[in-house]
Amino acid sequence: MDENILGLVAGAITSVAMLPQLIKVLKEKDVKDLSLVMILTLISGLSLWVWYGFLKDELPIILSNAFAVLVNICLLISYIIYRKK
Incomplete structure (x- = not known):
């Protein structure tokens, strides 16, 4: 198996971990x-x-973690909006 494909699959699985939350x-x-x-x-x-990932020029690391950052930023925004004061 191509190591980039393996990295993309592994990254995709771990990146979606916070989506259900x-x-x-x-x-x-x-x-x-x-x-x-x-x-x-x-x-x-x-x-x-x-x-x-940018320093190493590794697309699987960049893509999977960038997606996870976006999901967690959405979670942070939701936290700010919905928290009880």
Whole structure:
């Protein structure tokens, strides 16, 4: 198997891991069970992976982590909008 295909498949699977959480938050408009620290940590770490992917010119790393950053940014925006004050 081509290592780029393997990287893309692995990245796609791990990148969609937060989609069910985002969908649940958007449906229920409830973020009480989310950790802001976890979301911020994920965004930071994933952003560093994207940067690393650019430095190494590795498309699977760039694409999968960039998608995961976008999902987690959407989760962060949802957290800000739906949190109880």
